[in-house]
Amino acid sequence: MISIDGLRPGDVFEAQQRGLKIPNLRSFVAQGSTATGVFGVLPTVTYPSHTTLITGVSPAKHGVVNNLTFDPTNINRQGWYWYASDIKVPTLWEAAHAKGMVTANVHWPVSVEAKGVDFNLPQIWHTGHPDDEKLVHALSTPGLLDSPTTKLGPYSRGIDDEIGGDETRGRFAVQLIADHKPDFATVYLTALDTNQHHFGPGSTEAHAALERIDAVVGSLIDAELKAHPDAVIAIVSDHGFVPTTTEINLYIPFIQAGLITVDEKFNIKAWDAVPWISGGSIAVVLKLDAMAGYKGMTPAGPSSYKGMHGHFPENPELQSVFMVKGQRIPGHYSLGLIDMRSIAPTLAKLMGTSLPDAEKPPLF
Numbered sequence: 001m002i003s004i005d006g007l008r009p010g011d012v013f014e015a016q017q018r019g020l021k022i023p024n025l026r027s028f029v030a031q032g033s034t035a036t037g038v039f040g041v042l043p044t045v046t047y048p049s050h051t052t053l054i055t056g057v058s059p060a061k062h063g064v065v066n067n068l069t070f071d072p073t074n075i076n077r078q079g080w081y082w083y084a085s086d087i088k089v090p091t092l093w094e095a096a097h098a099k100g101m102v103t104a105n106v107h108w109p110v111s112v113e114a115k116g117v118d119f120n121l122p123q124i125w126h127t128g129h130p131d132d133e134k135l136v137h138a139l140s141t142p143g144l145l146d147s148p149t150t151k152l153g154p155y156s157r158g159i160d161d162e163i164g165g166d167e168t169r170g171r172f173a174v175q176l177i178a179d180h181k182p183d184f185a186t187v188y189l190t191a192l193d194t195n196q197h198h199f200g201p202g203s204t205e206a207h208a209a210l211e212r213i214d215a216v217v218g219s220l221i222d223a224e225l226k227a228h229p230d231a232v233i234a235i236v237s238d239h240g241f242v243p244t245t246t247e248i249n250l251y252i253p254f255i256q257a258g259l260i261t262v263d264e265k266f267n268i269k270a271w272d273a274v275p276w277i278s279g280g281s282i283a284v285v286l287k288l289d290a291m292a293g294y295k296g297m298t299p300a301g302p303s304s305y306k307g308m309h310g311h312f313p314e315n316p317e318l319q320s321v322f323m324v325k326g327q328r329i330p331g332h333y334s335l336g337l338i339d340m341r342s343i344a345p346t347l348a349k350l351m352g353t354s355l356p357d358a359e360k361p362p363l364f
Contacts (some may be wrong), residue, residue, distance in 0.1 A: 001053075001092075001184075001185070001186050001187070001232045001235075001236060001238070001347060002186075002188075002189065002217055002220055002233070002234070002235050002302060003050065003053065003108070003186070003187070003188045003235075003236050003237060003238065004189050004192055004210075004213055004217075004235065004236075004237050004321070005046060005188070005189065005190045005192060005193035005237065005238055006192045006196050006201075006237060006239045006240070006241055006309070007192060007210070007235075007237035007320065007321045008118075008201065008237075008241060008317075008319070008321070009035075009037045009082065009240075009319055009320075009321055011210060011238065012025050012026065012028075012029065012034075012321065013029065013034075013036075014032060018202065018207070018245055019207065020207055020210060020211065020212040021068065021211055021214075022210060022211060023218075024214045024215070024217045024218035024221060025214050025217060025235065025323070026276065027325070028235060028323035028324070028325050029323070029332070030323025030331065030332055031325045031331050031332070032323055032324050032329050032330075032331060033323070033324050033325070033329050033330050033331075033332075033333040033334075033335055033363075033364075034322070034323040034324075034333070034334060034335060035321070035322040035323070035335045035336065035337065035338045036334060036335070036336055036337050037249070037276075037316070037319035037320070037321075037337045037338075038236075038237075038293070038320040038321060038322050038337075038338055038340050038343070039281060039313055039314040039319060039337060039338070039339050039340060040052075040238070040239055040319070040320055040340050041059055041313060041320060041340055041341070042057050042058075042059070042281065042312055043059070043065075043066065043278035043279060043280075043281045043310045043311075044238075044239040044240075044279070044280070044281075044310055044311060044312075044313050044318045045066065045067050045113035045238075045278050045279045045309060045310045046067055046109055046186070046193070046238050046239070047064050047067045047069075047080065047081045047109045047110055048062075048064050048065055048066065049068065049168065049238035049320070049340065050108060050109040050238055051063075051064040051081075051087055051109070052109050052340050052341060052344070053236055053238065053340065053343055053344060054087075054091045054092050054093070054108070054110075054186070054342050054344060054359030055087065055089050055090070055091050055092070055344055055355065055357070055358070056343070056344035056345045056348075056355045056357070056359060056360065057089050057341060057357055057358060057359050058341060058359060060199050061088065061089060061357070061359070062087055062088055062089050063086050063087060063088040063089075064081045064086055064087060064110055065081055066081070066276065066278045066283075067081065067278065067312075068080055068081075070080055070204040070276055070285060070288070072260075072268050072274045072285075073267070073268050073269070073271075074267065074268070074269050075340075077126075077363045081109075081137060082110065082111075082112045082122070082123065082124045083110070083112045083113060084108075084110055084111055084112060084113055084114035084115065085113065086110065087110060089355075089357040090355060090356075090357060091114065091115070091116065092184065092186075092344055092347060092348060092351075092355070093105065093115065093116035093117045093184070093186075094115050094116035095116075095348050095351070095354065095355055096116065096183060096184040096348075096351055096353060097115075097116035097117075097118070098116070098353070099352060099353045100255045101182075101183035101184050102118050102119075102180065102181070102182045102183050102184075103116055103117050103118050103119070103182055103183065103184045103185070103353065104117065104118060104119040104120070104176055104177070104182035104184075104185040104186075105117045105119070105121065105122065105185065105186045105187075106121045106169055106172060106173040106176065106185070106186070106187045106188065107122070107123045107156075107169050107187065107189075107190075108122075108123065108186045108187070108188045109123055109188065110123075111123060111186075112124050112139050113139070113321075115116070117141075118141070118182070119141050119144055119179075119180050119182060120140060120141045120144070120174055121136070121140050121141075121144060121145070121155070121169070121172065121176075122136070122139055123139065123158055123188065124139060124158045125137060125157065125158030125159035126158075127341050128157070128159045129228065130157070131291055132158050132159060133154065133155065133157045135158065136155065136157065136158050137155070144176070145172075145342055151175075152168075152171050152172060152175060152218050153168070153364055155169070155172055156168040156169050161190045161191060161193070161194045161287060162191050162194060163191040163195075163208075163209045163212050163213070164315065165190070165191065166189045166212075166216055167216055169187070169188075169189070170187070170189070170216035170219055170220060173185070173187045174219050174220060174222075174223040174231060175221060176324045177220070177223040177224055177227050178223055178226070178227065181227040181228065182227075183351075184351060185224075187220060188309050189213050189216060189217075190336065191209045191212075191213060192206060192209050192210050192213055194209075194265065195208075195209045196241045196306075196307040197305045197306070197307050197308070198305070198306060198307075199306055199307075199309045200243055200244075200306035201240075201241035201242070201243060201307045203306070206307075211288060217235070221233055225350045226357075229329075230326065231326055232301035232324060232325070232326035232327075232329060232347075232350050233324065233325055233326060234323070234324040234326070234329060234343075234347060235321060235322070235323040236321060236322055236323070236343060237265065237320040237321040238320055239309040239318055239320050240309065240317050240318045240319050240320055241307045241308070241309055241312075241317065241318075242280070242307065242308060242309065242311065242315065242317045242318065243306065244255065244303040244305050244306060244307055244308040245302065245303055245309055246300050246301070246302065246303055247300065247301055247303035247305070248299070248300050248354070249299050249300075249301075250275040250277075250282060250314070251275060252299045253299070254271075254274065258272075259269075259271065259272045259273040259274070259275075260272075260274055271287060272286070272287050272288055273285065273286045273287065274287075276333075279308055279309050279310015279311070280308050280309060280311030280312045281310050281311055281312060319337075320340065322335070322338060322343055324346075328350070335363055338363060339360050341358065341359045341360040342358075342360035342362065342363050345358035345360060345361060345362045345364075346359060346362040346363040346364060348362070349362040350362065350364070
């Protein structure tokens with residue numbers, strides 16, 4: 001299962017009209033089964049969605065409800081939900097491992113110390129300092145980054161979310177597949193999301209990143225088919241994208257209303273109610289019933305991002321991607337609009353196992 005963060009259905013189905021050269025992704029349309037779109041979960045952001053993709057349940061049930069953990073006073077220094085121990089239900093890794101399959105992972109969100117993963121290169125970072133490379137090394141499966149490094153160069157730091165990082169992780173994934181021939185593997189590629197945030201969905205920069213990601217996908221497919229000629233290969237994404245022009249800051253009115261107390265550097269010292277931001281949607285967390293005093297206006301201004309997600313999944317532009325091909329998969333077959341929660345149980349069934357907690361039945 002290969003995840004391309006932020007991949008939109010139209011970028012695949014309308015690739016020619018959009019000037020995109022992505023032959024490896026386009027091959028799924030002719031040779032496999034594809035969803036016209038994937039209706040996501042709330043919030044439509046990376047970590048909750050990827051945990052749904054690996055469990056088949058909604059964030060409210062699997063426990064990863066945002067990218068960043070709730071930390072209004074920033075004790076955790078912008079810490080994300082990196083640790084698989086936060087997942088409250090079984091994963092595809094565990095289901096496959098319980099069936100006696102060899103499993104592997106490269107950079108999937110919420111995968112640090114993931115149960116059921118035999119060969120794990122998890123996603124984590126701290127500050128972007130070179131020591132992050134040591135952090136990833138320390139939390140990866142012992143020895144996994146030692147032998148390939150001499151021929152592949154250094155592994156990507158956890159915070160490296162540009163296309164060069166994807167290409168490096170792709171090379172390591174190809175080597176991992178060749179060396180260990182896992183029966184179930186997950187690989188996560190992030191540069192499309194990064195470029196859509198900075199330059200907007202459909203931008204020249206986003207298209208260039210996707211074309212290079214397509215080449216990474218091609219190398220992964222080739223490696224997998226050499227290891228397992230009868231492999232089933234799935235392409236997924238976590239959310240779509242909407243263009244962004246306006247940015248809203250709820251902290252100011254909450255401070256003005258006395259619901260948040262800050263120091264001279266605007267660090268939060270105390271709070272009664274505080275926004276918990278998740279891209280295009282925001283939760284308000286209450287310590288006590290203090291909202292009656294809120295009379296402030298919401299400040300707004302030009303957005304620093306050109307593209308965003310996180311909004312409610314009912315927005316069609318937030319739909320994501322599911323494509324699957326292999327010897328057992330119908331070719332040139334449309335699955336229509338599907339629910340994201342149906343993907344994990346579908347892959348579990350194809351592996352001859354199941355996810356009893358999944359909230360939707362398999363597609364096939």
